[in-house]
Amino acid sequence: MPHQELRICIAEDDLDAALRLDVRRGLTSRPKHLPMRLHYDGRGSALFGELTRQPEYYQTRSERAVLRDRAADIAAFGTGPVAVVELGAGRAEKIRPVLDAFAAAGRLEAFWPFDVAEGEVRDVLAELAAAYPDVRLGGIVGDFTRHLSQLPDNGSARLVAFLGGTFGNFTGPERGRFLQDLREALRPGDRFLVGADLVKDPEVILAAYNDAAGVTAEFNRNVLHVLNLRLGADFAPAHFEHVALWDGGTDTIDMRLRAMKPMTVRIADLDLDVSFAVGEEIRTGISVKFHRGELESQLRAAGFAPAACWTDAHGYMGVFLAEAV
Numbered sequence: 001m002p003h004q005e006l007r008i009c010i011a012e013d014d015l016d017a018a019l020r021l022d023v024r025r026g027l028t029s030r031p032k033h034l035p036m037r038l039h040y041d042g043r044g045s046a047l048f049g050e051l052t053r054q055p056e057y058y059q060t061r062s063e064r065a066v067l068r069d070r071a072a073d074i075a076a077f078g079t080g081p082v083a084v085v086e087l088g089a090g091r092a093e094k095i096r097p098v099l100d101a102f103a104a105a106g107r108l109e110a111f112w113p114f115d116v117a118e119g120e121v122r123d124v125l126a127e128l129a130a131a132y133p134d135v136r137l138g139g140i141v142g143d144f145t146r147h148l149s150q151l152p153d154n155g156s157a158r159l160v161a162f163l164g165g166t167f168g169n170f171t172g173p174e175r176g177r178f179l180q181d182l183r184e185a186l187r188p189g190d191r192f193l194v195g196a197d198l199v200k201d202p203e204v205i206l207a208a209y210n211d212a213a214g215v216t217a218e219f220n221r222n223v224l225h226v227l228n229l230r231l232g233a234d235f236a237p238a239h240f241e242h243v244a245l246w247d248g249g250t251d252t253i254d255m256r257l258r259a260m261k262p263m264t265v266r267i268a269d270l271d272l273d274v275s276f277a278v279g280e281e282i283r284t285g286i287s288v289k290f291h292r293g294e295l296e297s298q299l300r301a302a303g304f305a306p307a308a309c310w311t312d313a314h315g316y317m318g319v320f321l322a323e324a325v
């Protein structure tokens, strides 16, 4: 296997300090809240993979269809060698047709999966080495809200992909900051490919976050398993109910865990006791849905020129291509 560079932007200590700070702050606030990136330990990444295969979770199938059908169009923008970076890559499955289209044109210079989950990055690199023997493969283990300045740069044009609708997991201010940081990390002519879940019938959206098999519920509760493992907490995850609500005013799915009985949870490593009243909720993440024009305005405001927006046959997911200007 050729040499693969792995850039670790978050040291274990760093991760631990951030975890302690976020958990103490989040669970002593009102309402209580926890950051979404905590869901993705090994078990959380596996549960996420399983939830994307549920019949109700249309996002993955829809976006995969767009990327398969439009890969050649995506690769047709620009000329010359391209380094593809995928933020929040997970298993980096959906990007493969795009990589193949660049490779077929002899333009795929490098691929860099970037994810907070080190195991995912390592697995992707091992898997892709056989498929792309002539392509430089490297990985970045980092937080895309903090480490965008670490994007690889060897002089060729970059295409930064952000798929799966993860862009929708930011609040409005976080999204603005992310776009600004990304624009600062890029040069004019570099491109941003972002997949976004589009506003549609709320019934369709709600079903995707309340799948009948209960996989999303288990994924949501996984954040409590993470606190048990990493901070010596004694949460009983089964005593928390998964809740996903649709807010039509802000086009947002709001995910929560609701205590089904009164309880006090000990978080040993923080020397912290957290009390829950029956019905009290922990906010565990949001998933914003977009109108095309609104997202394009946000891209423009951050210094990107929207070049294309493709959707699947239902118009469920939008894949936007924009150029740094």
Ligand code: SAH
Pocket (backbone or CB within 6 Å): 036, 037, 040, 045, 048, 052, 060, 087, 088, 089, 090, 091, 092, 094, 114, 115, 116, 117, 120, 142, 143, 144, 145, 163, 164, 165, 166
């Ligand atoms: N792109 C894949 C996976 C989406 S799930 C798909 O389309 O199916 C979201 C991914 O983002 C997970 O792999 C998770 O580990 C990663 N992630 C979440 N928050 C992150 C952060 N702050 N920085 C880097 N990666 C993050």
Ligand code: AVI
Pocket (backbone or CB within 6 Å): 051, 059, 164, 165, 166, 167, 168, 169, 209, 216, 219, 286, 287
């Ligand atoms: C990764 N992200 C886009 C998912 C979403 O749909 O917002 C996370 C998720 N949470 C519950 N289901 C899926």
